[in-house]
Amino acid sequence: MDGVPPRLDAPCGRVMGDVSSMFVVYLLEWWRWTADEPSAASLVVELWPAARAAARWQMDRSAESGLPTRLVDTYDGLRLSRYNVSCFSALFHLLAMAAARELALSPPVRDAAFAAECDAALARGRAAMDALLWVEGRGYYRSYTGGEALMSDSLYAQVLADTLGLGALTSDAQVTRHLAAVLQRNDSPYGLLCQTGRYPLPAGAGADNSIWMMANPNWASLSLRRGGDPHKALSVVNKTFGWVRDTLADQWNVVAVYGGLGYGAEGLPAANSHYGYHLVAWHLLFALTGQVYSARSRSLTFAPALRGRFELPVLVPAVAATLSRGSDGECTLAVAAAGSASLVLHTLSVDGVAPPAGVLPVKLALGQRVSWGGGAGARTKVTLSSLKPVD
Secondary structure: OOOOOOOOOOOOOOOEOOOHHHHHHHHHHHHHHHOOOOOHHHHHHHHHHHHHHHHHHHHHHOOOOOOOOOOEOOOHHHOHHHOOOEHHHHHHHHHHHHHHHHHHHOOOOOOHHHHHHHHHHHHHHHHHHHHHHEEOOOOEEOOEOOOOOEEOOOOHHHHHHHHHOOOOOOOHHHHHHHHHHHHHHHOOOOOOEOEEOOOOOOOOOOOOOEEEOOHHHHHHHHHHHOOOOHHHHHHHHHHHHHHHHHHOOOHHHOOOEEEOOOOOOOOOEEEOOOOOHHHHHHHHHHHHHOOEEEOOOOEEEEOOOOOOOEEEEEEEOOEEEEEEEOOOOEEEEEEEEOOOOOEEEOEEEEOOEOOOOOOOOEEEOOOOEEEEEOOOOOOOOOEEEOOEOOO
């Protein structure tokens, strides 16, 4: 078959901006969540040369301007590889540099020299984002160099960075302004139009004038992480999800792309049946709780987007739990499903407030919980229910 190499691990096909970068991200995610397993360090050591090479490829591709040039991405229908630099692939480059730096500094790797290279590439890339893509007067990142188009989901890499606890790839202020511009300019009755500003609307059927199922949930996750109104954020994601659930009544077949405006297929399925784009809503769970977990340090911290009373799901490997806050500010972490696993924590906090001295470390098995005063100025109260001592 043409284009298929005779051996594995040889490059072929499209040159993607969100593939090599995601290999680095997945390895870091795996290390963050499974570092307490006996085989974790050895696997990181085994795969680090490949991850390092992927990060190096990103650097080489960005040699000219600080950002990678002419790359394809999951939004292939937009054909952004026609342009020198696209915001979507640029942010994935910054994400790869941030993730590679963390891996390089991890105990199994300890490659300080390469971490410094990643730092330098990240700083150069951030400067290039401002110089090439940021439109200060309008407050958004242009979709690509040479135009003023606005892509609804160009900041997807920042969603991944948030869930990994890597912080802002550019600045939270710029992300917030960008989100406001997207909602003002790209909204439709069915969801966020994929991209505006390249062609006049309505411009007939096409990738720009359509709804791709990642944009609305990713908008909501980004907003929640930056202190946006939770009700507004969830209403944005519910616009697309509600359209599929309540109007189309077809949750069995959530497609990748729905029709845009002005060509007779408004909001109707347009491409790729039974697709997984909408599953980026998984990140909403972490955005709502502000969860950051590290298996190596056995730390679990939260910065909830909700105020007042709530109960939210908590997911860590092999354990499902809930985090709740009562009207008196008391927070409770309760293990709801664990099988034979236990949740061992040396660090635990909500909005920076940890249980009092003597509670941690703690080991929680199925049906066990720990409660403490979780609000600023709230009284300290500890309730330990059937807690097992830490091994």
